[in-house]
Amino acid sequence: MSTVVDDHNHEAHHDHKPSGITRWLFTTNHKDIGSMYLWFSLIMFFVGGAMAMVIRAELFQPGLQLVEPQFFNQMTTVHGLVMIFGAVMPAFTGLANWMVPMMIGAPDMALPRMNNWSFWILPFAFVILLSSLFMEGGGPDFGWTFYAPLSTTYSNDSTALFVFAVHIMGISSIMGAINVIVTIINMRAPGMTYMKMPLFVWTWLITAFLLIAVMPVLAGAVTMVLTDKYFGTSFFDAAGGGDPVMFQHIFWFFGHPEVYIMILPSFGIVSAIIPAFSRKKLFGYSSMVYATASIAILSFLVWAHHMFTTGMPVFAELFFMYCTMLIAVPTGVKVFNWVATMWRGAISFEVPMLFALAFVILFTIGGFSGVMLAMTPVDFQYHDTYFVVAHFHYVLVTGAIFSIMAASYYWLPKWSGHMYDTTLARLHFWSSLISVNVLFFPMHFAGLAGMPRRIPDYAVQFADINQITSIGGFAFGLSQLIFLWLVIKCARGGEKAPAKPWDGAEGLEWTVPSPAPYHTFETPPKVE
Amino acid sequence: MKMKPLWALPLLYSASALSQERSLNLTQGVTEVSRDVYDLHMTVFYICCVIGVVVFGLMFYSMIRHRKSRGREPAKFHENVKVEILWTLIPFLILVGMAIPATSTLIAMEDTSDADVTIQVTGSQWKWHYKYFDREVEFFSRLATQQEQISNKFEKSENYLREVDNPLVVPTGEKVRFLVTSDDVIHSWWVPDFAVKKDANPGFINEAWTRIDEPGIYRGQCAELCGKDHGFMPIVVIAKTPEEYAKWIDETEAKQIAERERQQELLDMEMSMDELMAMGEKIYNSTCAACHQPNGQGIPGTFPALAGSPIASKPENLDKHVDIVVHGVQGSAMQAFAQQLTMQELAAVVTYERNAWGNDTGEMVQAADINAAINE
Numbered sequence: 001m002s003t004v005v006d007d008h009n010h011e012a013h014h015d016h017k018p019s020g021i022t023r024w025l026f027t028t029n030h031k032d033i034g035s036m037y038l039w040f041s042l043i044m045f046f047v048g049g050a051m052a053m054v055i056r057a058e059l060f061q062p063g064l065q066l067v068e069p070q071f072f073n074q075m076t077t078v079h080g081l082v083m084i085f086g087a088v089m090p091a092f093t094g095l096a097n098w099m100v101p102m103m104i105g106a107p108d109m110a111l112p113r114m115n116n117w118s119f120w121i122l123p124f125a126f127v128i129l130l131s132s133l134f135m136e137g138g139g140p141d142f143g144w145t146f147y148a149p150l151s152t153t154y155s156n157d158s159t160a161l162f163v164f165a166v167h168i169m170g171i172s173s174i175m176g177a178i179n180v181i182v183t184i185i186n187m188r189a190p191g192m193t194y195m196k197m198p199l200f201v202w203t204w205l206i207t208a209f210l211l212i213a214v215m216p217v218l219a220g221a222v223t224m225v226l227t228d229k230y231f232g233t234s235f236f237d238a239a240g241g242g243d244p245v246m247f248q249h250i251f252w253f254f255g256h257p258e259v260y261i262m263i264l265p266s267f268g269i270v271s272a273i274i275p276a277f278s279r280k281k282l283f284g285y286s287s288m289v290y291a292t293a294s295i296a297i298l299s300f301l302v303w304a305h306h307m308f309t310t311g312m313p314v315f316a317e318l319f320f321m322y323c324t325m326l327i328a329v330p331t332g333v334k335v336f337n338w339v340a341t342m343w344r345g346a347i348s349f350e351v352p353m354l355f356a357l358a359f360v361i362l363f364t365i366g367g368f369s370g371v372m373l374a375m376t377p378v379d380f381q382y383h384d385t386y387f388v389v390a391h392f393h394y395v396l397v398t399g400a401i402f403s404i405m406a407a408s409y410y411w412l413p414k415w416s417g418h419m420y421d422t423t424l425a426r427l428h429f430w431s432s433l434i435s436v437n438v439l440f441f442p443m444h445f446a447g448l449a450g451m452p453r454r455i456p457d458y459a460v461q462f463a464d465i466n467q468i469t470s471i472g473g474f475a476f477g478l479s480q481l482i483f484l485w486l487v488i489k490c491a492r493g494g495e496k497a498p499a500k501p502w503d504g505a506e507g508l509e510w511t512v513p514s515p516a517p518y519h520t521f522e523t524p525p526k527v528e
Numbered sequence: 529m530k531m532k533p534l535w536a537l538p539l540l541y542s543a544s545a546l547s548q549e550r551s552l553n554l555t556q557g558v559t560e561v562s563r564d565v566y567d568l569h570m571t572v573f574y575i576c577c578v579i580g581v582v583v584f585g586l587m588f589y590s591m592i593r594h595r596k597s598r599g600r601e602p603a604k605f606h607e608n609v610k611v612e613i614l615w616t617l618i619p620f621l622i623l624v625g626m627a628i629p630a631t632s633t634l635i636a637m638e639d640t641s642d643a644d645v646t647i648q649v650t651g652s653q654w655k656w657h658y659k660y661f662d663r664e665v666e667f668f669s670r671l672a673t674q675q676e677q678i679s680n681k682f683e684k685s686e687n688y689l690r691e692v693d694n695p696l697v698v699p700t701g702e703k704v705r706f707l708v709t710s711d712d713v714i715h716s717w718w719v720p721d722f723a724v725k726k727d728a729n730p731g732f733i734n735e736a737w738t739r740i741d742e743p744g745i746y747r748g749q750c751a752e753l754c755g756k757d758h759g760f761m762p763i764v765v766i767a768k769t770p771e772e773y774a775k776w777i778d779e780t781e782a783k784q785i786a787e788r789e790r791q792q793e794l795l796d797m798e799m800s801m802d803e804l805m806a807m808g809e810k811i812y813n814s815t816c817a818a819c820h821q822p823n824g825q826g827i828p829g830t831f832p833a834l835a836g837s838p839i840a841s842k843p844e845n846l847d848k849h850v851d852i853v854v855h856g857v858q859g860s861a862m863q864a865f866a867q868q869l870t871m872q873e874l875a876a877v878v879t880y881e882r883n884a885w886g887n888d889t890g891e892m893v894q895a896a897d898i899n900a901a902i903n904e
Contacts, residue, residue, distance in 0.1 A: 062688065063680040069756045070827065137829015143753045149730060150713040150755060154653075154861050156830045238731020244714060245729055279596065281606040309716060309751075310727045311708075311734035314638045318631060325623045332619045333612070339587050340611070344603035346596040357591070361584060368576035375626065377633040378569045380725045381554055384716060384751040445552040450720045452751045455759030457678060459689045461551055 017518060025120070028112030030097045031516060033119050035415070037094025038408075040122060042484070044086030045401075047130070049477050051079035056473035059466050064457055072456035073141035074133060080144030084262065085169045086126055088396065091404045092265040093118075093176045096204050098415065100180060102509040102516065103198045105189025105525045110182040118175035125168035132158035132165075143454060145255070148236035148247040152228040159229055163222045170215040177211035180204055189508070191527035195286065198507050200268030202289050206296045207264045210257045213300075217254040221247065245310050252303035260299045262396060264292055266363075266403030267334055270356045272507070273410055274338050277353035278345030279504035284337040291330035291337075298327050308379045317376045324374035328367065335364055350502065351425040355406035358433055359399060366394030369444065384454075387447025393440045405432075405483070412487070413501045417515030418494030424486045431479040438472030555720050558741050558767075562723035564633045572626055579622075637723070640735040643705030645698065651708075651715030651728035651750065652863060654757035654818065658696050665781050668868060669694045670814070671760045678760075690747045695764035697780075699773035700740045708734045711863060713755060719748035719765055727752055740767040755861075757818055791870050795895050799872070801879070804892060808880025811873045816881075819861065824885040831861070835885035843889060846882070850893065850901045853878055866902050871895040 017023050017032075027033060054075045058066050067075070097115065101108055109115045133139035137156035140146070151159060184205045188197070197205075224247070227233040234240020236247045267288075275282045282288065304312060304320040312320075338360050347353070369391040373379050382388060405428075413419055446465045451458055458466065500510035508527070512520045556566045594600055646661040659666035672691040676682040685691070698704045708717050710728035718725040722738040740746075748763040768776060799807075813822060820826050824835035834840045839849050853874060856864035865874060878893045 062684060064678055065680065069759065070830070073753070073756065073758075135829060137827065141756075147714055147753070150753065154713050154755060158829075238729075243732070245727075245732070278594075278602065280602040280604075283606050284612055285606070287612050309725050310729065311732070314635060317634060317638070321630065321634070322627060325627060328623060329616060329619050333616055335583060336615045339583060339590065340608075341606075342587065342590040342594065344600075344605075345590070345594050346600045346602040347591060347594050348596040349591075357587075360587065364580070364583065368580060371576065371623075371626075372569070372572050375568060375572060375630045377565050377630055377637055377723075378554075378572070380637070381565060381569070381720060381723055383725060384718075384753075448554045449551050450555070450748070452718070452749060452759075454753045457689060457759050460684055460686070465552075 026116070028108070028116050029518060030101050030109045030112070030115065031415075031518065033109075033115050034094045034097030034099075036119055037090045037097060040119075041087050041089075041091035041094060041404075042487070044082050044090065044126065045480070046484070048079050048082035048087055049480060051075045051082065052473060053477050055079065056470040058456055059458070060470040061467070062458055062460050062463050067456070069456045070138060070141055073143070073454065074139045076454055077140045077143050077146075078129065078133065081129060081140070081166075082126070083396075084144065084258075085166075085173075088262050088400050088404070089169075089173060090122060092204070092207070092262070092400075093173075095200075095265065095269070095404070095407055095411075096176070096180050099411065099509060100183060100201055100204060101187070102512065102520055103201050103507055104184060104187060104192050105508050105521045105527065106183060106187035107519060107522050107524075109179050110187055111179045114175050115179050118172045118179065121168050122172045125165045125172065128161050128168070129165035132161040135161075145248075145251060146222075146225060147251070148225060148228065148244050151225050152236060155229065160226065163226045166222045167219055170219050173211050174215050177208035177215075180208040181212075184208075189521065189524040189527050195289070196527060198268070199271035199282065199285070199288055199292075200265065203264040203266075203268030203271075203292050206292050207261050210261050210264075210296055210299065214254040214257045214261075217250060218258075221250045221254065224250075245307070248307050248310060249304065252306045253300075255306065256303040257296075257299040259392075259395070260295055262400045263363075264296065266359065266400050267292060269403045269407045269410075270338065270359055272505075273352045273356040273406055274341050274360075276410075276502050276505040277350055277356075278342045278347050280341060280345035282337070283340035283343075284333070287333055288337055291333045294330040295327060298323060298330070302327065305374060305376075305379070308376050309383050321374060321376045325371065328371050328374075331367055335360060335367075346504075350409075351422060351429055352406045352410035352502075354426070354429045354433075355402050355409060358429075359402045359406060362394055362398030362402065362436075366391055366399055369394065382447060384452055385447035386443045386451045386453055389453050390440050390443035390447060393443070397440065398436055402432075405429075408487070410502070410505075411509070412490055413497030414509060414514050414516055416490050416494075417497055418490050419497050419501065420486055420490040420494060424482055424489070428479060428482040428486060431482065432476060435472050435475035435479055439469055439476050440472070442468050442472075557721040557723055558744065558746065559722050559738050560741075561633070561637055561738070562721060564629075564636070565723040568629055568633060571629070575622060575626065640705050640737045642703060643737060644702035646705045646707065647696070647698070648707045648709070649696075649717050649728065650711055651717065651754070651761070652711035653713065653755050653861060654750075654761040656692075656696075656715075656717070656761065656763060657711075657868075658694075660777065663777055663781050665777060665784055667694045667784075669696060669764070671762055673760075687747070689760065690749070690762045690764070692762055692764045695745070695766045697766045697768060697773060697776050698738075698740065699770045700743050700767045701770060703737055703739050705735060705737045708736060712861065714752050715750050715754045715761070716752035717748075717763060718751040719746050719763055721746040721748075722765075725751055743767050743769055743772075791872070791895075794872060795899050798894055799876070799892075801883075801892055804876045804879040805883060806876075807873065808876035808878070809884070811869065811877045812880050812884075815865070815869065816877065824881070824887075834881050835887060837887075840881050841887040841889060843891065846889075846891060846893070847901075849882065850874075850878055850897065854898065854901050871898040871902075874898045 058072055135158050139158045140162040142151040142155055224235040228235050234242040236242045236244045271282055301323045302320055305324045308317055373382055442465045446462055451462045497514040499513050554566055554569050556563055648659040650657040655668050655670040657668050669692045672693045673689050677684050708726045708728045710730040715728040716725055717728055724736045724738050726734045726736040744767055746765045750761040819831040820834050826833035839845045854866045856862050872895045875893045875895045875898050882889045882891050
């Protein structure tokens with residue numbers, strides 16, 4: 001993909017777009033839609049973050065100080081839902097919208113009108129979800145995993161709103177995924193064979209298949225919750241012949257691939273950034289592709305490792321333990337490939353690289369606790385404690401979110417046409433890196449010492465750890481305001497960015513000017 | 529544990545501090561199984577540490593030595609099939625090595641056969657109920673920490689949120705089997721010292737077992753989000769030597785049988801309004817107020833108010849009121865209290881609800897009325 005014949009994309013004849021609000025409401029342009037996804041996810045990141053601050057403030061000391069247990073449960077629930085469905089997933093969809101067409105040399109997404117719709121239903125889903133917090137009785141309070149019968153017979157009246165909000169989010173994700181698949185399969189530039197595609201495109205292609213496979217399962221689960229609660233069915237009620245554990249099987253059949261949906265695109269991002277700043281080709285491109293595919297396939301065979309304590313037959317426990325441990329193999333291959341890419345490169349430490357390196361180390365720590373959790377006998381001790389909370393925040397915050405930050409710092413000059421303030425960016429990186437570890441590392445100890453998750457108050461021996469954790473949490477929350485300020489500053493102006501601001505970067509996106517013109521690759525480039 | 533200053537944080541992270549400082553690591557526990565689990569935990573932890581040191585070491589070496597600012601020219605290699613096969617195979621073999629001890633421990637943990645003592649553990653919002661098989665002993669076990677400690681009015685005691693009114697008592701050295709189930713939502717019965725954590729699923733029974741080496745008091749708590757007071761349903765288990773246990777269970781059984789007989793005799797006795805109200809207030813605050821709130825206002829949208837409600841304040845609904853308290857409401861969070869409270873207590877609490885917070889019906893309910901409702 002190194003040599004590119006491209007002599008178009010010069011301003012002159014296009015850029016006709018409506019102005020004002022209608023531009024954004026009716027746009028079918030992948031860059032506009034990508035930007036809206038990214039801004040939306042940033043807003044949701046702060047909404048979900050504010051809830052995390054409430055949680056950490058209440059847990060700063062033992063005893064109930066600020067909120068009632070019921071409201072605390074609403075905060076943990078909605079924090080999870082907002083961060084997963086509002087922050088991480090839309091951020092990746094936004095990145096896909098912006099970058100996939102530019103990376104494969106396509107003029108736009110394959111289904112531009114559906115693209116508009118898949119974005120614009122999303123704000124409504126979150127208005128519904130967040131407004132339920134102001135209902136009499138409050139919002140959803142049964143955890144983002146909404147285990148029945150807590151979410152059915154014993155839930156409050158906001159459950160219907162929760163169910164419909166999740167339905168809309170699911171429809172949005174499915175449409176986004178269809179769009180990515182159709183675009184990648186049909187709109188690659190001549191010469192852009194599958195095994196020449198950038199890894200971000202590959203990982204997103206696989207992610208999109210995962211999305212199409214599991215979002216309907218989630219839709220089924222929430223629908224059964226709805227009918228159990230309001231229409232007298234008993235899918236999850238033993239009194240009517242149902243089974244509450246069946247809910248968990250259905251939920252985690254969606255839920256485990258879902259965690260990979262939130263990490264596979266990260267692998268793609270990091271696989272673009274590390275070679276760029278090591279000035280060396282990615283090590284083991286094809287093994288990266290195969291590893292991603294193996295992780296995706298295995299993700300359908302491990303769901304019950306979330307349910308070891310529900311009382312499964314030994315045989316099932318062993319099966320899910322072995323499959324889960326197996327995931328460490330392709331994941332390890334990825335980490336080794338990144339290290340081998342750096343090996344004997346010419347490394348420099350621009351901000352995207354800093355975040356990518358932090359990703360590799362901290363995600364691997366999350367992977368280690370993942371292997372520990374996979375071991376069924378020990379999982380009985382770790383399960384539903386802060387050890388699990390530490391584990392999934394290492395893979396989702398220092399994993400997924402750090403990779404999104406890395407991507408933003410990598411492509412922001414391309415999106416905005418301006419270089420950002422690198423002093424601010426470095427400040428953001430170092431304050432995030434330190435605070436995120438003060439926030440999540442001690443959680444391992446809290447969990448091992450026996451602190452269950454999702455409790456608003458705790459025994460006095462957990463006081464020190466929680467205090468440290470909360471301080472880290474506040475610092476991490478504040479650090480993100482630096483990012484917000486930096487992005488706004490960069491969008492409004494700054495030093496003009498060249499077409500390719502990073503000397504080691506590769507890919508079609510760097511062949512177009514910065515900011516990327518409204519329409520790119522109207523005539524496909526030729527990839528050799 | 530004393531408050532550790534922040535500068536000590538890096539020390540806490542080190543592996544040696546991990547293995548020694550009990551409160552920062554998994555407990556070794558007091559059973560053979562829990563020690564196996566601990567060993568497994570430490571083994572995997574050390575393996576991860578070694579892999580981490582190697583991988584991160586190489587990474588940092590590369591970051592320091594292979595920098596552009598040192599004027600390095602990047603190498604050209606980007607593939608090596610041998611190396612790639614090697615780093616697929618080695619992790620696989622390490623994993624096999626970890627899976628073998630895990631498998632044998634797991635099989636031992638799931639073997640609940642040949643138990644000496646069997647206890648049914650039933651979770652409900654937000655308390656545990658223990659019933660000894662083959663003995664006429666059963667009781668509820670609730671949080672014993674005062675509300676004032678939770679709301680920061682009193683100083684917190686040593687076992688804040690980890691103390692109960694009636695702890696479970698088990699013998700040491702014998703195989704104790706737990707049959708775990710639930711009356712409402714999913715709970716999870718967890719005592720770290722036994723390495724036992726088993727979900728309590730409504731309508732289904734799960735099995736777990738333990739064999740405790742030493743007498744002692746072991747504490748745990750509910751591990752599965754079960755609603756508002758999930759954080760407030762601890763578990764306390766007292767392990768006694770078989771002799772002391774036998775003595776305890778005989779005494780408790782005799783006491784419980786005597787209490788049941790006394791209840792039957794008391795059926796004919798009438799209590800005065802003052803007695804009913806005093807007892808009713810106490811029961812209401814310990815059993816009902818978590819949902820319906822001390823002021824009877826409930827939580828709008830979730831738990832109905834009793835103050836001024838037609839059921840609790842209209843004379844024609846008296847029977848219905850008694851029925852709800854005794855039998856619960858199907859498909860809601862309202863439990864059946866017939867098994868949880870004595871008839872006198874039920875009578876007192878219904879009387880209290882019908883006369884407190886402006887529900888001045890002036891009506892009294894006696895144990896005999898409750899008995900009639902139960903036997904209907």
